Amino acid sequence: MHAYTPALLAALALTSAAAQAATTNKLSASDVIKASQPSEWRPLDPGNTLYMDLPAGRVVIELAPEFAPKHAANIRTLVKEHYFDGLVVLRSHDNYVAQWGDADEKNPRPLGSAQAKLAAEFTAPMANDKHFVRLPDHDGYAPQVGHSNGFPVGRDPKTKTTWLTHCYGMVGVGRDMDADSGSGTSLYAVTGHAPRHLDRNITVVGRVVSGMPLLSSLPRGTGPLGFYEKPEQNVPIKSIRLAADVPEAERSHLEVMRTDSASFKAVAESQRNRPGPWTKVPAGYIELCNVTIPVREQAR
Amino acid sequence: MHAYTPALLAALALTSAAAQAATTNKLSASDVIKASQPSEWRPLDPGNTLYMDLPAGRVVIELAPEFAPKHAANIRTLVKEHYFDGLVVLRSHDNYVAQWGDADEKNPRPLGSAQAKLAAEFTAPMANDKHFVRLPDHDGYAPQVGHSNGFPVGRDPKTKTTWLTHCYGMVGVGRDMDADSGSGTSLYAVTGHAPRHLDRNITVVGRVVSGMPLLSSLPRGTGPLGFYEKPEQNVPIKSIRLAADVPEAERSHLEVMRTDSASFKAVAESQRNRPGPWTKVPAGYIELCNVTIPVREQAR
Known part of the structure; x- marks a missing residue:
């Protein structure tokens, strides 16, 4: 020192x-x-916690099935069938997101028993959200904001909807032009100033609770939108596993306030x-x- | 590709x-x-533009003398006398700041003709700010927000003050407990979600207009507050120069909307x-x- x-x-x-x-x-x-x-x-629920093991260490992601039940379930299926093992972090866009998935267009990895497209879960019914505690502070992007069970949340009493917000470390599901075109095969984590305009436009499935520096300090991709230009720049994912499927000795033991x-x-x-x-x-x-x-x- | x-x-x-x-x-x-x-x-003014040359490339910083005239002048003096050349980036705090300065306590670098302490310039009189264009959007941290001459600004008509805000890429002056204890020898750039609570509590002197990834993707320091724990982890600064003092052929030629x-x-x-x-x-x-x-x- x-x-x-x-x-x-x-x-x-x-x-x-x-x-x-x-x-x-x-x-x-x-x-x-x-x-x-x-x-x-509260401890993290091993049934809703992902370990993304990169060469430099472990990123721990907590899923939010109350907000995105279909996507959380599909991601659990992908993970259980080892879909992500050997795939890569292929994008690091400065002040925005790091993203991971399949970079091989010619031989895309089969999805196994997971769904290729899911109905959008951009918002959830307010009635499903039992844990919301409102912040007194004004927010420009949502009529009300606060936290639900460890996640930052916006909600609108008029439409009776609630949604996870794109704060630093939040994990979302890449999609194509159609609202219903995401599946969880392409995921990203927010690594910069919160891009809150994405709220209600994309399904958010969870939050990185540990290991953000492993994603946020990756070299920025020099291709369009921060994609790595050369395959060797992609960062290999050793595995993404559900904590419940990991032997006790290899588990992280974290708790969230x-x-x-x-x-x-x-x-x-x-x-x-x-x-x-x-x-x-x-x-x-x-x-x-x-x-x-x-x-x-x-x-x- | x-x-x-x-x-x-x-x-x-x-x-x-x-x-x-x-x-x-x-x-x-x-x-x-x-x-x-x-x-x-408008092109950057070479008399108010700094080039921080790191081994991996150049960070270009535009100073904001209208908001922090004393600090901008002191930093120009430090730069002209080569104060920063050979010093280091010594801190990379995830979702917060990268910071640079003198890591050598035993043999601190002399300040030359620069001042060791300056009166705080946390805010400036609104009358000094000729270029403010207000955003219509509400802000929780300031009664009014907008932009002045390329910088994000908050202001308060009641106190007739205006100030630079801690958005991503903004550059501020480290200080000790006293408001008047900063000098510009220790500088930081915001590398995460805007820590707006720092607004009006510290002198902000400018903005990184190019090269943010060189700071934002540095490995995070594992010491308290993101300081690097080992001297060899510090990132050497080849030089910080005023653009006006750099030969034409070595200059960056950037313009700001x-x-x-x-x-x-x-x-x-x-x-x-x-x-x-x-x-x-x-x-x-x-x-x-x-x-x-x-x-x-x-x-x-």
Whole structure:
């Protein structure tokens, strides 16, 4: 480790809310997390958790079957039949998405028992969403925003619909021109500023809960739309597996803060009005995609 | 080049507004750019443009002296006296910032004739900002938002202040606890979802107009706050130079769309309500940091 220089300390001050909060009564996000109760966390469901193992490490994706049941089921089928094993990350578009799937047009991989096209699941009925907790903060893209069971959500009481939003780390399903043309064979994760205009235009199926740097720091593709131009630039996927199918010793053991908990509300408030002497003008507002959804290793 | 597979085509459809717009009367952003007039673009001012040359290529930064005159001047002094040459990018914090400066605490580089601390320039008087064009879209972090001379801006008519906002690619000045503790020796660029809570809490001095992937795709630091843990992980800066001091043959020749032009307004509208058959539900809204500020090579 190199020592911290004045420049580095200045940099640390840029974000070190925990230290700053010591001088106030208000808690920083990290203080809130430390003080949270075990009951305010839930483990990932192995039946809805994917491990995408890349040469550099593991990306853990939580599926959201309440929002996209058909797509989540189809992806589970693809995964169980090893569809993705040996395929590639073929696109890294700066400030937008990393995308993976089959790069071989001449010999496309057969889909096995999975469906080739699915009805769009751009929105879900509000009645299906039992866990929504609304943020008080205004949003330009949706009448209401908040969180449902660990996912950022927009909803519209007029149309009685709810949908997952394209925040950093969210995972969506590539599709062609038709709304019903996606299947889950081509997936992407948001790696830049939230492209919220995609909300309600594409099926979102989950969220990367661990391993985002493995996707976000990939070299940017120099082809159109950030596709890699040469096959050797594609990043091989060792495998994508359902956590439930992975031997216990190889599993990741992560838990997500319950987004209907008091601590989660406190995390959002700590980011809406940051405590401590570094912050001179608290924002008094937090935009949906700036709310951290805490994830940590389970105590074992 | 590998061929485009169905998966790739689906992916292309994710963003290919130009092709989609062919079926409507509305123009996509790329169509607007193609149809724009030469007078709607301005070249970068060599006296306010920095070239940060890294081993992998050049990052071009436009300074914003109207918003941070003291910091822009101090940075120009540091650059002219070769302060940054041989220093490093020492931090890559996922979904946040890349930061550069002096990593050597024991033998910090002398500042030459530059100032070690400057009065904060978190906001500027609205009267100084002659080029503001307001967006009609609501913003949670600022009473008004728009663009001034190529930069994303927030402002508050009540306090008669204006400020640069922390959108992707914006460049700010690291500081310590005191508002007046920054100097420009430690700089960062936003590489993730806009951390708008930093607005009005730190001096923003400019914007990366070219070369963002060189910063955004750096390996993430594994130390606290994304600092690199080993000196050999730091990314060396060959030099940071003022464009005006660089021989003509080595200069980049970029131009920025004037943000008070009709074409810029049309670009924003094309992103607010995307044309073409792919988009099923136009957003009807655009968030400040999602508005593209077009940059291109000058025709020569």
